[in-house]
Amino acid sequence: MTRRQILALLAVVGICIALYLTLYKFGVIGVLSCSIGSCETVNTSKWSMLLGLPIAAWGLGAYAALLVLAIVGGSESREESVPIAKVLVALAGFSVLFSAWLTYLELFVIHAICIWCVTSAALWVVIFGVCLADLRAVSRVSR
DSSP: OOHHHHHHHHHHHHHHHHHHHHHHHTTSSSSOOOSSBOHHHHHTSGGGEETTEEHHHHHHHHHHHHHHHHHHHHTSOHHHHHHHHHHHHHHHHHHHHHHHHHHHHIIIIIOOOBHHHHHHHHHHHHHHHHHHHHHHHHHHHTO
């Protein structure tokens, strides 16, 4: 399995989490399944929206962009792969920082933890690591 295929697989996992939380926020799902933490407290807080959209919907968009880039980037030649690898690192890096901010809010402002949100944050850290490894590999090959 290639790094881009791994990224596509991780993106699908992230899409499932973000879609679940987005559907909850839009009222399609009545109660969140949350065995650890207080998911509903987090997802009904004032911090759960950004520019009129649920935070989860923004995450859904980021994971969808990751999936598209991983698929498109998987079919590119090695020389054309470096710019996509850089965009992947930027997307994942921003997502890690944004997830860290959200985790800070959960811990120190909302005083509740959503296991789905923490899982998504951890997933972005893994994705970022794979993206860095991918950039390093494609940069080495294109020299």
